[in-house]
Amino acid sequence: MTIETRHPRIEIEFCTGCKWHLRAGWMAQELLLTFGNTIGELALIPGKSATFIVRVNGDVVFDRKDHGRFPEMKEVKQLVRTVIAPEMGLGHSDTAVKSASTSGAGSVTEPTETAPKPAQVPDVAVNTENVDDDDDDSTKHDTECKTCL
Numbered sequence: 001m002t003i004e005t006r007h008p009r010i011e012i013e014f015c016t017g018c019k020w021h022l023r024a025g026w027m028a029q030e031l032l033l034t035f036g037n038t039i040g041e042l043a044l045i046p047g048k049s050a051t052f053i054v055r056v057n058g059d060v061v062f063d064r065k066d067h068g069r070f071p072e073m074k075e076v077k078q079l080v081r082t083v084i085a086p087e088m089g090l091g092h093s094d095t096a097v098k099s100a101s102t103s104g105a106g107s108v109t110e111p112t113e114t115a116p117k118p119a120q121v122p123d124v125a126v127n128t129e130n131v132d133d134d135d136d137d138s139t140k141h142d143t144e145c146k147t148c149l
Contacts (some may be wrong), residue, residue, distance in 0.1 A: 005041060008038070008056060008083065008084040009040055010041065012028055012042070012044055012053070028042055030046055034093070035080065035084065035088075038085050050065070050106075051064070052070060056080055056083040056084060061079040062077070071143070077093045078093065131140055
């Protein structure tokens, strides 16, 4: 029995030693809610070495190590949209936001520094107990995961 890959395929590879399971799962959920059946397949891929990479059809669209930070959800939605559905609007995740202080109804302005930021997933505390000792040294983590970083 052969299972064919459905396209577009989105992959989120994350470091299990760093305990980034919830962040990856939350991001996958948000992408499914936003893109629905436009996505052919969405995969969560356990990784090592402080990895957090988002790929679309095998091409990296965001790598935490290249940027030195985690991606904003808005940013990931825009990067994914560019590849799988460039004509699709993202509502509040698009660049422009409606301003309540403008005189014209429905006016659109660029976001300012006081504009609310999208909800952030809090960093998850690293549990140093129950670390799998049969793996290489990249899974031996202290509380700040200095081994991976």
